[in-house]
Amino acid sequence: MAQINNILLVDDDSMIRQLAEMSLSQLGGFTVKACDSGKSALLALQSFTPDIVLLDSNMPEMDGPETLSKIHSTTDFSNLPAVFITGETRPDEIDKLKALGAIDVIVKPFDPMTLSDQINAISDQL
Amino acid sequence: MNSKKTAENFNAALQQLKESYTARLPEDFAKIKHTLNELDNQSCHQSQLENLRQLFHKMAGTSGTFGLSELGLKARAIERKINQKIKSGRYELSADEISELKTDLDKIVSVSTVMDASASFEASEKMMPAVEQLGNRLWLIEDDQLLANELKRQFETFGYSTEVFHSLNDADIAAQKQEPDAIVIDVMFEEAKLNATEKFGQSSNLQQLKCPIIFMSAYDDFDSRIRAVQLKAKGYFLKPVSVPAIVNHLRRVFEAQNLPGSSILIVEDDEDLAQHFKLVLESAGFEAKYLLEPERIIELLNEFNPEVVLMDLHMPGYSGIELAGVIRQHEKWMSLPILYLSAETDIEIQANALEQGAEDFLTKPINDVQLISTVRARVIRTRQLDEKISRDGLTGLLKHAVIKEAVNHEVTRSHRNSKPCTVVMLDIDHFKAVNDNYGHAIGDVVISAISIVLQQRLRNTDIIGRYGGEEFVAVLPECSAQQAYNIFDNIRQSFNQVEFTSDNKKFTCSFSAGLICTEDFPGLNGEEMLVSADTSLYHSKKNGRNQITSASDILTPMDRSL
Numbered sequence: 002m003a004q005i006n007n008i009l010l011v012d013d014d015s016m017i018r019q020l021a022e023m024s025l026s027q028l029g030g031f032t033v034k035a036c037d038s039g040k041s042a043l044l045a046l047q048s049f050t051p052d053i054v055l056l057d058s059n060m061p062e063m064d065g066p067e068t069l070s071k072i073h074s075t076t077d078f079s080n081l082p083a084v085f086i087t088g089e090t091r092p093d094e095i096d097k098l099k100a101l102g103a104i105d106v107i108v109k110p111f112d113p114m115t116l117s118d119q120i121n122a123i124s125d126q127l
Numbered sequence: 128m129n130s131k132k133t134a135e136n137f138n139a140a141l142q143q144l145k146e147s148y149t150a151r152l153p154e155d156f157a158k159i160k161h162t163l164n165e166l167d168n169q170s171c172h173q174s175q176l177e178n179l180r181q182l183f184h185k186m187a188g189t190s191g192t193f194g195l196s197e198l199g200l201k202a203r204a205i206e207r208k209i210n211q212k213i214k215s216g217r218y219e220l221s222a223d224e225i226s227e228l229k230t231d232l233d234k235i236v237s238v239s240t241v242m243d244a245s246a247s248f249e250a251s252e253k254m255m256p257a258v259e260q261l262g263n264r265l266w267l268i269e270d271d272q273l274l275a276n277e278l279k280r281q282f283e284t285f286g287y288s289t290e291v292f293h294s295l296n297d298a299d300i301a302a303q304k305q306e307p308d309a310i311v312i313d314v315m316f317e318e319a320k321l322n323a324t325e326k327f328g329q330s331s332n333l334q335q336l337k338c339p340i341i342f343m344s345a346y347d348d349f350d351s352r353i354r355a356v357q358l359k360a361k362g363y364f365l366k367p368v369s370v371p372a373i374v375n376h377l378r379r380v381f382e383a384q385n386l387p388g389s390s391i392l393i394v395e396d397d398e399d400l401a402q403h404f405k406l407v408l409e410s411a412g413f414e415a416k417y418l419l420e421p422e423r424i425i426e427l428l429n430e431f432n433p434e435v436v437l438m439d440l441h442m443p444g445y446s447g448i449e450l451a452g453v454i455r456q457h458e459k460w461m462s463l464p465i466l467y468l469s470a471e472t473d474i475e476i477q478a479n480a481l482e483q484g485a486e487d488f489l490t491k492p493i494n495d496v497q498l499i500s501t502v503r504a505r506v507i508r509t510r511q512l513d514e515k516i517s518r519d520g521l522t523g524l525l526k527h528a529v530i531k532e533a534v535n536h537e538v539t540r541s542h543r544n545s546k547p548c549t550v551v552m553l554d555i556d557h558f559k560a561v562n563d564n565y566g567h568a569i570g571d572v573v574i575s576a577i578s579i580v581l582q583q584r585l586r587n588t589d590i591i592g593r594y595g596g597e598e599f600v601a602v603l604p605e606c607s608a609q610q611a612y613n614i615f616d617n618i619r620q621s622f623n624q625v626e627f628t629s630d631n632k633k634f635t636c637s638f639s640a641g642l643i644c645t646e647d648f649p650g651l652n653g654e655e656m657l658v659s660a661d662t663s664l665y666h667s668k669k670n671g672r673n674q675i676t677s678a679s680d681i682l683t684p685m686d687r688s689l
Contacts, residue, residue, distance in 0.1 A: 016148045017189055023144070027137050028492075059184060088188030090203070091331075110191025110199055113141060114494045 005124040009051035010035045011042040011068060012086065013060045020113050021055070021086075029117025039068030046078060053120070055107070058087040058098055066101045073102065082127055084120075086111070135399055137492075148193045155186060156236050163232065166225055173218045179228075180209040201235045204303050207332075265289045266307040268298050268323075270316040277626075278311075281370040284624045286583045294318055295326045295333070302332035309377050311341045314355075315366065324351070328358055339380045343368050367628050371576035378579060379523070389506045392433035393417040394424065394450065395468065396442040404437065404468075404498065411499040413506075421445050424453065428460055435505050437489075440469035440480065448480050462512075464505050468493065519593040521571055522578035530592025530600050535653030537590065537602045541645040549611040550653075551601045552660040553577075553640035556672040558597040561636065565629040570597075573636050576625055584618050600657070608644035608677050615640055615675050623673070639667035643678035 008031045012018045018035045025031045034049045036042040040063060042054070054072060058065035065085050072078050085098045088109045095106050105123050107116070159182050166175060183206035191199030205228070212220070220228075265287040269275035272293065279289040290307070292298040295318050298310070310333070314323040324342075327333060333340075339361035344351055347365055355363045362376045391413050395401040401417035408415040418427050421442055428436075436454070440447040447467055454460045464486045469477070477488055489501055517529045525533065534550055541548035555561075555577060562570040574597060581591050585601060594600040603611050619638060626633050641663025643656055651659065663676040670676070 014185060014189055016144065016151065017192060020141070020144055020192065023137070023140055027140070059181065061181075088184050109188030110193075110196070112494070112496070113192065114492070 005031065005052040005120060005127075007032045007034070007049065007051045007053075008120070009033075009042060009045060009049060009054040011037075011039065011054065011060070011065075012057035013037050014057070017057070017086075017109075021116060024113040024116045025120065028114070029120060031117065031120070039063030039065075039071065042068055043071055043075075046072065046075065050077075051081065053082045053084065053124070055084050055086055055120075056103075058085045058089065066098070069102060082123075084123060135397075135403075138403060145193045148189070149195075152190075155182070156232070158182060159186075159232055160229075163225065163229055166220060173213070176209060176213055176218055176220075180206055180213060183209065198235055201231075205231050205235070208303060263287050264307040264309075266292060266298060266301075266310045268292045268295060268310065268312040270294065270313065270318075270323075274313070278368075278370060281626060282311075282374070284621050285370070285374045285579060287374075295323060295330050299330040299332045302330075302336055306336050307338055308381075309339050309341065310336070311343060311373060313343045313366075315343070315345050324354055324358070334358075339377065341373060341377070343373075367631060369572050369628055371572050371579065371625060371627070374579050375575045378582070389435075389510075390414040390416070390431060390433045391435050391437060391502060392427060392431055393437045394421060394442070394447070395419070395437070395439040396421075397439070404493075407495045407498055408502060411503070413502065421450050424450060425457060425460075428454070428457075428463070433463070434509055435502055436463060436465045437502070438465055438467055440467045440476070451480070464509055466501065466505060522575055522593050524578050524582075524599070525590065525592035527592070527594055530590065530594060530602075531653070531657070533590045533592065534600065534602050534657055537604050538645055538651070538653040538656055541604065542649070546605050547607045547644050547646035549603045549606045549608055549642055549644040550656045550660050551603065551611060551615055551640055551642040552594065552657070552664045553599050553601075553615070553638050554664055554668070555597040556637045556639055556668075558636075561634075565627075565632075565634070569627065569629045573597075573627060576627070577622060577636075577638060580618055580622050580625070584614065584621075600660075606644075608642060608647055608679055611642050611644065612675055612677055615642065619673065619675060637673035639672045640664060640675040641667055641678065642675065647679040648682075 008025055010018065010021055010025070010033055012021065012035075015037065018037065022033045022035045025033050034045055034051065036045050039060060042056075054069070056065040056068055060068070063071070065087075069083050069085075072081055072083070083103045085101075085103045085106045086109060087095070087098060087106055089095060089098070090108060095108070098106050104126060107119060111119070159179070162175065162179050162182060166179070183202045187199050187202040187206055190202060208231075209228075212218070212224075263286055265282055267275060267278055267282065267289050269278060269291065270293050275291045275293070279291055282289045287309075290301075292301065295312075312323065312327060314327065316323050318326045321329070324344075340359065341362040341364065342355045342360045343364050343366055344355070345366045346352075352363055361380050362373070364373055364376075391408050393401050393404050393408075393415060395404065395417060396419060398417075398419060401419065405415040405417050416427070416431055416433075418424060421444065438447040438450060442450075447465075447469075451465050454463060454465070466486055467477075467480055467488050469488055469490060480488070486505060487501065489498060517526060518524065519526050524530075537548050538550070555573060558570065558573070561573055574593075577599065578591070578593070581599065581601060585591060585603070588604055589606075590602040592600050603614075606614075619640070623635060623637055626635055641660045643651075643659045643663060645651070645656070648656070648659065659678045659682060663678045663681060666681050667674045667676040
């Protein structure tokens with residue numbers, strides 16, 4: 002079990018970003034850095050050291066899987082635990098995302114009231 | 128900041144965010160519309176279709192997360208449709224397909240415009256199919272055309288508009304776009320080399336529907352039954368099935384989902400929180416009131432007559448446990464369910480409260496969904512208990528003593544407010560022969576069938592009871608003798624149409640009735656009205672059965688002043 006304090010959140014939808022950030026910081030007490038694209042997430046990593054990254058799987062330009070592989074190819078974050086947030090509901094699509102090196106997948110719609118609990122549950126697996 | 132305040136602030140912020148999201152929706156719709164219009168003007172490319180899919184995909188995930196579940200589901204259904212198109216590898220859309228997508232879009236736009244952003248977070252639950260009024264749209268999946276027609280005819284006599292599908296595949300396609308109120312599937316056929324049960328298990332659209340699903344099967348073994356439960360079937364009936372038995376079962380399933388008129392009292396000193404709970408419960412169809420001053424608890428109980436009390440465990444001045452003690456001192460409220468709202472994690476305090484008669488705890492911060500489901504479960508259990516006491520086990524109608532009391536009550540009320548009230552007594556014809564020829568189990572089916580027809584045709588304000596073995600009484604407030612006659616004659620005709628099955632033998636039944644209205648016999652009390660209704664019923668029987676007699680046609684003016 003690892004302690005999670007800092008979360009890097011990447012989602013291109015500003016509403017989801019605000020909601021998840023609010024839920025994770027206010028209800029979960031986490032420190033959250035929110036980014037609107039894979040590119041800005043990679044930039045953010047220069048000044049922010051997350052314990053976990055939450056990635057929207059479906060983003061324009063650089064999608065979630067691509068962002069993750071770029072993050073994992075940096076020396077400092079080659080083992081950064083990642084969780085995909087996805088609108089996919091089909092089990093095979095979810096398995097595919099897990100196979101890309103994410104430790105878990107959170108399916109949209111998610112419940113903002115329990116999102117932090119989900120992250121805490123995931124941290125128990127680390 | 129304590130956890131209560133955190134939850135409140137969070138809820139407020141959440142609400143605000145939801146409002147901004149709903150405000151943004153028109154913009155999102157415009158984007159989709161624009162993309163659709165582009166499809167119109169040129170031959171379609173994979174990238175455009177992919178773009179469109181993305182837009183619906185986003186909308187599905189985001190709106191659902193903001194509690195707009197119906198919009199979420201609709202957007203998801205369209206996304207799936209486009210996805211199938213992309214997967215098929217044929218990217219051109221015909222003019223028809225494009226206009227279909229436009230219609231789909233218009234539909235979800237109209238869904239979103241009826242949403243009230245200022246309502247509580249779970250307000251969208253109001254629009255979920257599960258809590259709609261008792262439904263009457265039925266899908267029947269049956270490969271045997273003859274049987275399908277026969278079942279359809281019978282379901283329709285019970286007021287179900289029935290759509291027949293001859294394959295699971297057809298039903299699965301239809302399920303992409305619409306949802307019925309209930310589905311009945313014959314699982315005794317093969318489709319695409321699978322037995323129907325397994326084929327159903329793979330029908331992803333059908334699987335996602337929320338409506339109750341009933342299996343009809345010839346297998347009575349444990350494996351088949353457990354498979355049905357695993358596939359979330361809400362009922363399992365052996366073939367040849369009795370349609371009245373299925374209808375009766377469906378009625379119970381709907382009732383459990385839909386709890387009209389249940390009222391909840393919230394005792395909570397924090398007004399914002401109380402207001403929030405009230406909104407959440409109202410959004411789920413409950414009637415809710417809150418009380419800020421605990422001293423008025425008994426007064427409010429008597430006034431509001433709640434089915435469940437939600438009580439804050441800690442309030443200034445009194446503890447929730449003390450208040451529960453006061454409630455329990457009143458015999459009338461001895462068994463009123465009390466759910467405590469508490470931030471306590473202290474097991475001892477909770478154990479103490481349980482000893483004082485608390486039913487359950489909800490620990491703050493309370494998730495809206497959890498609040499609704501806990502309250503709903505409690506109301507269902509309380510009603511089930513009440514029903515056991517006052518209602519007939521077979522029909523769910525009021526028992527003899529209770530309906531008699533209701534007749535007295537309504538007749539008195541009718542005298543007081545000078546509005547007519549009609550009492551009807553009815554009896555199934557030759558019921559003894561049914562029992563003798565087909566057995567008591569079939570006799571029970573006939574009894575539940577008439578009770579269902581009565582419940583479906585009469586108004587919510589009418590009161591129906593099982594008066595004796597095959598004898599029923601209905602009280603119709605604000606209804607004249609002529610109106611009641613028309614209603615019951617109509618019911619009589621449709622009951623004649625209901626076909627019963629026993630060992631592959633088919634038969635039908637009829638009933639006779641007698642009715643009397645306070646308007647025509649103002650001097651009679653409840654008891655006397657029942658006697659006269661019975662006399663009129665006897666007249667119908669003597670005159671050849673399967674008919675209705677109004678007391679005013681056979682009783683003399685002298686009887687009227689009885």
